[in-house]
Amino acid sequence: MAALSTVNDPELHRDLVSLGMIERAEVTGGVAQIKVNLTTPACPLKGQIEREVREAALTVPGVSEAVVTFGATVRMAAQPALPGxxxxxxxxxxxxxxxxxxxxxxxxxxxxxxxxxxxxxxxxxxxxxxxxxxxxxxxxxxxxxxxxxxxxxxxxxxxxxxxxxxxxxxxxxxxxxxxxxxxxxxxxxxxxxxxxxxxxxxxxxxxxxxxxxxxxxxxxxxxxxxxxxxxxxxxxxxxxxxxxxxxxxxxxxxxxxxxxxxxxxxxxxxxxxxxxxxxxxxxxxxxxxxxxxxxxxxxxxxxxxxxxxxxxxxxxxxxxxxxxxxxGQVSVLAVNKELAQSLADLPDQLTVV
Missing domain, CATH: 3.40.50.300 (P-loop containing nucleotide triphosphate hydrolases)
Structure with a gap:
């Protein structure tokens, strides 16, 4: 996961780990099985993500092969437009x-x-x-x-x-x-x-x-x-x-x-x-x-x-x-609104202990 955190989504400009896009990362017998959950099944840069995830996984000691698979969950900004x-x-x-x-x-x-x-x-x-x-x-x-x-x-x-x-x-x-x-x-x-x-x-x-x-x-x-x-x-x-x-x-x-x-x-x-x-x-x-x-x-x-x-x-x-x-544009808009909402939900004053 540390290695995968170096890979950014090319459109969202944030790493896949913090975006919650790594659904599974397991290593068995030197083979890394990684499943990436994209923000849309129509991701325009899926090939680039696959290549960079594989390259990052191969930097981990003991990993000799990386198998990358994909799922997709379309992100939604705040409330749904209509029910469902x-x-x-x-x-x-x-x-x-x-x-x-x-x-x-x-x-x-x-x-x-x-x-x-x-x-x-x-x-x-x-x-x-x-x-x-x-x-x-x-x-x-x-x-x-x-x-x-x-x-x-x-x-x-x-x-x-x-x-x-x-x-x-x-x-x-x-x-x-x-x-x-x-x-x-x-x-x-x-x-x-x-x-x-x-x-x-x-x-x-x-x-x-x-x-x-x-x-x-x-x-x-x-x-x-x-x-x-x-x-x-x-x-x-x-x-x-x-x-x-x-x-x-x-x-x-x-x-x-x-x-x-x-x-x-x-x-x-x-x-x-x-x-x-x-x-x-x-x-x-x-x-x-x-x-x-x-x-x-x-x-x-x-x-x-x-x-x-x-x-x-x-x-x-x-x-x-x-x-x-x-x-891709819809995903960028949705993730940016998610981030803005999470920042808005922070308390006005943070106390450092």
Whole structure:
């Protein structure tokens, strides 16, 4: 344990022992068996942690081999966002057409594929698309024995969409109070069960749904999806300002349609410019740059997230990276809040005996 205390979590910048991440450390016949309990199953730096833990264990006299295994427990900051739900994460944009729903679906699918318990709420009431992207457009939301909405399951995650509650193709002509009531039902009257992350696909803009959500549940943070050109960045800045006013941390920015790789030549084209998201200012991590990829669109139309259907394509790899970077940001936020709370709980005056 002394040797392992020299290994820091690369994102949390504290040692694994003080963070309580070493679940087991045993030595038998010169072989060290070490189990590390990560702060998220989607840890982006798992390989680095494994390498450094092994190197530290091999410095102990008598240890000739180190076997490192992993578990994961998603940390939760203070109170749960909802009963059984550790984190509510909003995926928003200042305008439509930037691929926000595609990003939200693939983030959720990637986190679920890594082993997290994930829910996906399609809060774009007027233009729901999540059900189609998950191949569940014909499915219907039912009620359980407690008369709560039973989320539909697909690809290892739970989801609810207005598309599964209203007749296909029917336009919803609702005013603000009806939207507020619907949002409250989606989050409070649904049997989400035990979730590590509830991903919420927001409608474009900064309107009633966004306001209702931030007032209804304890939101861990938000992700901003934008494209590189200025017209999208102007609206993304408005979305950031809205979350700031609602006291919702912005966990990072996703630059979608960042570039295009020609499949025949491999040449890279910056169709909408590139790197524009950095203009949004410091303090908002760039979670990833996702290229334009026809297979993302084709997979969405076919009802299979691209990160599952074609995980080796450039866009899918980028989206998987975004999901893991997001999980890392959530872990950093949760652990920092744990530390701040523990310091706040200390007595005002300490007496040295």
């Amino acid at each position: 739900v550790k984190h509510v994460l909003l995926v928003g944009s200042g305008k439509g057409g930037v691929g926000k729903s595609s990003v939200a679906v693939n983030l959720a699918a990637s986190l679920a594929a890594d082993g997290a318990r994930v829910g996906l709420l399609d809060a774009d009431v007027y233009g729901p698309s999540v059900a189609h992207m998950l191949g569940q457009g014909a499915a219907r939301v039912t009620a359980n024995a407690e008369r709560k909405m039973q989320p539909i399951e697909a690809f290892g995650m739970k989801f609810i969409s207005m598309a599964n509650l209203s007749p296909a193709g029917q336009a919803l002509v609702w005013r603000g109070p009806m939207l507020h009531s619907a949002v409250q039902q989606f989050v409070k009257d649904a049997a989400w069960g035990e979730l590590d992350y509830l991903i919420v696909d927001l409608p474009p803009g900064t309107g009633d749904v966004q306001l209702s959500l931030t007032q209804t549940v304890q939101v861990t943070g938000a992700v901003i999806v934008t494209t590189p050109q200025d017209v999208a960045l102007i609206d993304a800045a408005r979305a950031i300002d809205m979350f700031r006013k609602a006291s919702v941390p912005v966990l990072g920015v996703v630059e979608n349609m960042s570039y295009f790789v020609a499949p025949d030549t491999g040449n890279v084209y910056d169709l909408f410019g590139r790197g524009g998201s950095r203009k949004l200012g410091e303090g908002y991590p760039l979670l990833g740059e996702v290229p334009i990829d026809m297979e993302v669109r084709q997979d969405g139309d076919a009802g299979i997230p691209a990160v599952l259907a074609h995980p080796d394509t450039p866009a899918a790899r980028a989206l998987i990276g975004v999901a893991r970077n997001l999980a």
